Amino acid sequence: MPETSPNAAIPSTVKWVLTVLVSTAFVMMLNETTVAVALPSIMKDLGIGADLAQWFLTGFLLTMAIVLPTTGWILGRFTTRSVFFFATIIFLVGTIGAALAPNFVIMLLARVAQAIGTAIIMPLLMTVTMLMVPANRRGTVMGLIGVVIAAAPALGPTVAGLILSVTSWHGIFTVMVPLVAIATIIGAVKLTNASERTSEGIDVLSMILSVFAFGGLVYGLSSISVITAGGPEARTPVIILVIGIIGLALFVWRQIVRGKHGNALLDLRPLTNLNFTLCLVAMMGFFAALLGLMNTLPLFIQGGLMATALVTGLITLPGGVLEAALSPVAGRLFDRFGPKPLLIPGMLIAVISMFALAAVSENTSPWFIAVIFTAFSIGLAMIFTPAMTTALGSLPKQLYGHGSAIFNTMQQLAGAAGTALMISIYGSAQARALSSGLSEQGAHADGAGAAFITCGFVALGALIAAVFIRRVPTQERERERVELEEQTAS
Numbered sequence: 001m002p003e004t005s006p007n008a009a010i011p012s013t014v015k016w017v018l019t020v021l022v023s024t025a026f027v028m029m030l031n032e033t034t035v036a037v038a039l040p041s042i043m044k045d046l047g048i049g050a051d052l053a054q055w056f057l058t059g060f061l062l063t064m065a066i067v068l069p070t071t072g073w074i075l076g077r078f079t080t081r082s083v084f085f086f087a088t089i090i091f092l093v094g095t096i097g098a099a100l101a102p103n104f105v106i107m108l109l110a111r112v113a114q115a116i117g118t119a120i121i122m123p124l125l126m127t128v129t130m131l132m133v134p135a136n137r138r139g140t141v142m143g144l145i146g147v148v149i150a151a152a153p154a155l156g157p158t159v160a161g162l163i164l165s166v167t168s169w170h171g172i173f174t175v176m177v178p179l180v181a182i183a184t185i186i187g188a189v190k191l192t193n194a195s196e197r198t199s200e201g202i203d204v205l206s207m208i209l210s211v212f213a214f215g216g217l218v219y220g221l222s223s224i225s226v227i228t229a230g231g232p233e234a235r236t237p238v239i240i241l242v243i244g245i246i247g248l249a250l251f252v253w254r255q256i257v258r259g260k261h262g263n264a265l266l267d268l269r270p271l272t273n274l275n276f277t278l279c280l281v282a283m284m285g286f287f288a289a290l291l292g293l294m295n296t297l298p299l300f301i302q303g304g305l306m307a308t309a310l311v312t313g314l315i316t317l318p319g320g321v322l323e324a325a326l327s328p329v330a331g332r333l334f335d336r337f338g339p340k341p342l343l344i345p346g347m348l349i350a351v352i353s354m355f356a357l358a359a360v361s362e363n364t365s366p367w368f369i370a371v372i373f374t375a376f377s378i379g380l381a382m383i384f385t386p387a388m389t390t391a392l393g394s395l396p397k398q399l400y401g402h403g404s405a406i407f408n409t410m411q412q413l414a415g416a417a418g419t420a421l422m423i424s425i426y427g428s429a430q431a432r433a434l435s436s437g438l439s440e441q442g443a444h445a446d447g448a449g450a451a452f453i454t455c456g457f458v459a460l461g462a463l464i465a466a467v468f469i470r471r472v473p474t475q476e477r478e479r480e481r482v483e484l485e486e487q488t489a490s
Contacts, residue, residue: 014132016190018141021125024088024183025148027176028118031095032060033156033294035111037313038169045169048104056111058222061416063115065214068409069251069266071123072402073202080193083124088184091117095180099173119408122149126404130392136335139389143331146384147324154320154377157298158313165310203258206265209251216244217413224420225427266409267402270395276403278469279391280410285462286347286383287411288418289455293354293376295419296426296451301369304362304444315370319377326381331389338471339386346382347463349375354456358449362441390469418458426451 035042035056043053074083094113101107125145133141163171220227220241227234227241251266258264270276301312330342353376360369388407395403430447438446 013190013192016186017128017132017192018125018144020183020187020191021084021121021128022144022148024084024180024187025121025125025145026152027179027183028091028114028121029148029152030156030159031114031173031176032118033153034160034163034172035060037157037160038164038172041164041169042107046101046104046107052104055108058219059108060111060115061218061222061412062215063112064119065218065409065412065416066211067116067119068123068412069210069214069405070202070207071120071408072267072405073265074120075124075127075401075405077202080124080128081187081191083120084187084191085184087117087120087124088180088187089117091121092177092180092184095173095176099170099177123401123404123408126388126392126407127400130400130404131397135393138393139334139385140328140331142385142389143328143334145388146327146331146381149384149388154294154316154323158317158320161308161310161313203254203263203265206251206254206258209247209254210265212243212247213251214244214248214409214413216240216242216247218244218416220244221413221417221420224417225424228424228428264402266405267399268406270399270403270406273394275394275470276391278465279387279394280407282343282347282462282465282469283384283387283391283407284410284414285465286350286387286459288414288421289350289354289459289462290380290418291415292418292422292451292458293357293455296422296448297357297369297373299423299426300360300444300448301366304360304441304448305364305366306441307366311366315366316373318370319374322374323377323381326378327385330381331385334386334389339390339469340466340471342382343386343466343469344463346379346386347459347466349379350383351379351456351459351463353379354452354459358453358456360448360452361445362439364445387466387469390471418455422451422455425454 039053039056042056043049046053078086090113094110094115094117097106097110097113101110125148126142129138129141129145160172163175220237223237223241227237252268255264255266255268259267259269271280297316298312301307301315307315330346334342353372356372357369357376391407392400392403426447428447429450430443433443433446434440
């Protein structure tokens, strides 16, 4: 499909396509954070322990990490409609399976199916946006995608808490079934193909290396707390992490070799674009801090303040709602002013909020946390849209699919690393506080303070990278596209 005119309006057919994709992606991303709240109920009903139940989260992350690197090839090899239907149907099958799951195995397989659909839908949404939306309107649309990426996971615990207050954990999945089914039906009627297909076959060796590389890294990073504790239990995670690192090196080598012939599973050429790489580094650092905060904050609220899961969700609800409302506004402002007037202030607000949360104690008011988290969410709304749009907008259109695959894959790795690191820091500080005679609630506060201040410093590093990001004129993107075509032809 030819690239749209930079100043054209968004056609009504494109609006339908984006509406279907955004709403579907929102449900899928909401699903990503609802299960954690329901784990105690799921464990009781299925008669399993925490060690097995944790695989409903870990298995989801592992599957996402393995599938994401292949999405660049998938989006080039198959039509937009085919990819969309595969993603929604496999997610729908997984959701129905989870709602009816009678045992651990069925539930785990259902979560794997959900993860496959989720991993495909986000790169599809970002690529279609870059291909079908005029350059002067991309920020506005990416603002809606920002709602999906940031606000949906933030609202997940609240939604789960509300559902669990009126029904069983099965209801979390049952509610999603008609929503995804309706989106699939609308997609069958309204969805059009956005990209041109290629005839490249899949590189089996790259696929195998991808499984070892990204699966090993996510599992190893998720087990950081076990590794740092040492002992016999650390041996397996260490081995898997080393396999992941070696696998990543071999995977990168394989993509470089295949890329010379234009048939890499994951084309790494986007990383040669400085602006794309700066956006990627900034988002990786910030996403690590964000997921680290989002996964440790509930631990403190419930363990340090002795609040219920529902109250925990309600504390973060205002921030999630405000972020959802502001993300499209940030997108429109990006279209007008470019990335820096939003990125820099947004990251500053987020960094200051993280450092403010580091001052919590067992006597901290829930209102204080709600206010600070709301401020943090305002910062989030100003970050995702400029970073994503600038990163992909810096690339020629032939690399949109691979660029979005790289962006989503590295975000997933950063999120896994950030979550594992912050939980490890939280647990270590909590253990030290308990050994010194502090109360259980006080120990939780110490753990939270240590984790939150680390989040702040990681986000500060992301802010430094963001300072060097520049706005890329439409003319420069066109020049880079022509240069890439000439290089490919030669």
